[in-house]
Amino acid sequence: MPQWSEYTDGERIKILRGMETRQSDLAEMTGLSLQTIQQAEQGKRLTLRTLIRIADALGVDTSVVLGQQAPRRSMQRDDRAMVRDLSRTVHDTAAGLLDITDPPALEELREASKACWDTYWRGSYMEAGALARPLLEQAAARLHDQPADEQAEAWGLLADAYRLAAYVANLIGSRDLAYAAIGHAQHAAEQAADDVRRALVMSGRSWVYLRDTRLADALTLAERAATDIEPKFSTATMEQLVAYGSHVNFAAVVASRMEDKERAADYLSQSHATGARMGQEYRAHGTVFGPVSATTQAVGINVALGETGKALSLIGDIKPVHERVLSGAARNRYAMDKALAQADAKLWDASLETLEGALLAAPQWARHQVLPSVIVSRVATGSTTRLRRVVELIGTASSTGGFPPATPRNAL
Template sequence: MAADLGDRVASVRKRRGLSQSELSELSGISLSLIKKIEQGQRDSVRLETLRALAVALGVKTSTLQDGRGDAEWASPETLDLWGPVRRALAGHNDDLDEAPTADGVKAGYASLLPALGEHRYTEVAAGLPALLRDAAALDDSEGRALRSRILGMTGWLLVQNRQFDSAADALGRAIDEAPDRGTAVAPVNALVWSHLRQGRLAAAAELAQRWADDIEPRFSRATPIQLALWGRLWLYVANVGVRDNNPGVTEDALSLAKAAADRIGREMSYDPAPHRPYGPVTVAQIAGECAVITGRPDRVLAIAESIPAAAVPSRTAAPRLRHRLDVAYAHTQLRQYSEAIAVMQDLYATAPEWLPQQRYARDILAEVVRGRRTLTQEMRGLADAIRLEY
């Protein structure tokens, strides 16, 4: 795999008439790393590194990729926490004392939503195996629809907790069990996000564009939920485009997503499990994400400043948390380390089980460590909390 990647980088570099030293200067990637990549000495390369090389070489990031992406997988502690959930997905359950009912499954599902909305993963992981077991025993059409919803929620959680293979299984089953394509598109969105989180750009783009084309609504008749599901797919296309060094795709996708958001006119929740909002604020947040990836930290901070606090429906919604990480990263790019740490500390106070699952958070804090001569006690404590390696 690494040799294939090295061959691609070397081939494009030579076609551009660049030496390794010139590519290093243009991309900002160290000469030693470029040599290791081209010699096949690296078995994995971060997506950010490939994008920097792609920009310098004038190609798409996916041109340099080898198809495997750059996923960070779950820690042993996280795997242990979610072990009972994975066993329940595999059908390894205790025998039922009595037959479950749809009403009982609905009540169990509803009971998990508050913890899910606040990213209290320990609590959710404890309650989910029994819910999966009971949902699996329902065999009528209502039961299948419930099972699709619960499997979709489970898949989203497993993606959030970096267990991508188990997530793909849960989300694939959620799509198969869905009673209609409108219901199926929520787990499809989660599956696109899983591909994106693993750095699998081509797979994410293909799935998002195919489903966006398939469910394209008629704006004059579409419901807000239909518009939100369609617009969310285009935001993922924009996410892929900016990482793939394809600005035309990013701009077009953001334009389509904005049209859907403007039609809705406000932030709304299109899926309560997990709480997934969509509207003008969500589109602005993704525009900020695109700006931070393209090296425009001032633009990110301007977008954050322009979003009224009252327009954000939940402090713990995943898009809002991710946007705050973009704000923290923008501060680090401007060497505003104290401001970045303040944002990170607020995020940890808001979602202490969410933040350690974000490799992005560790990348940001690593930038702060490199940029400062000494660390405060608060910085050291945060580094320990999010498991920043030495």
């Protein structure tokens, strides 16, 4: 398959347009004539004016059309437009450019924030990104209207909104936007003087570093985030335990990527202890944690460490009734880790069955994952029919955007 830069400008426009948009549709979207669109796709004539209008209509930078930058993996035109809108909102709100004159009350904002995070944890990342844009605008406007001595909660809600934007951007590989949004979240959390939110933002930045393969930096921040909010179990609130448990668990994830078994095991022990203390799954500040989360996430950590036996032992202890208490995104991720552990154990038919079930249950979520392809590459033998079905499902998910998937920067 050719690299993105190897296509002609016209071919790239046609690929970005996709099957769902006709040339006549693109002409109407750009205000250009059908003949101009046809000439552009034939490589006969692409003026600067035409280039700018087409790029804007397709929701991409002009550098993507010109082949200087690959399009985002597995993103449809509407998805790309969402990312551009979210990016503009992140930068505009940080610059104080507001046009909302009647912002909602804090209680309404709290409910809106919870709804946005619920969407995110269902695994509907593009919808969460679309919701994050008005949430950011409204939170920034509320902050602007709050009396100076009553701004702490508004700053906290703004920090949560920026963190949501950073999470969505990080998942879809928009790394520059992720860095910008998490930076603004950090500033807002500092203004809120909220230790838990500061730690959540720090852990979020650690995750951005992890996806950017800055492993040492990621581990340093993850450990700081966990240490800064380590509670006394005898007096800790559920909110504090959620934050601490998720933080030590993520520190274990980063340690496992660095192949530091001793450190990962230590953090896993603390994660399990926190989950046991909680006794149930709990959600706070856009984060979910509890005993089931601790166990299911330990599966992926042990797989990363090459401890396939431990991973399978944990899988044996997790029953369907346990999985049902997880959020959609967490349940889908656990299915990927389970399939990967089964593949490593040469339980190829079981691995394909688990993977196929996850792909069928959450096709939109799967669009933004690289693990399905990794799992298939490890399945040496198995049901030829099921393997074919899984490969077709992965192909459908990764090609939804109408263009060949760009090679991800890493598979973490």
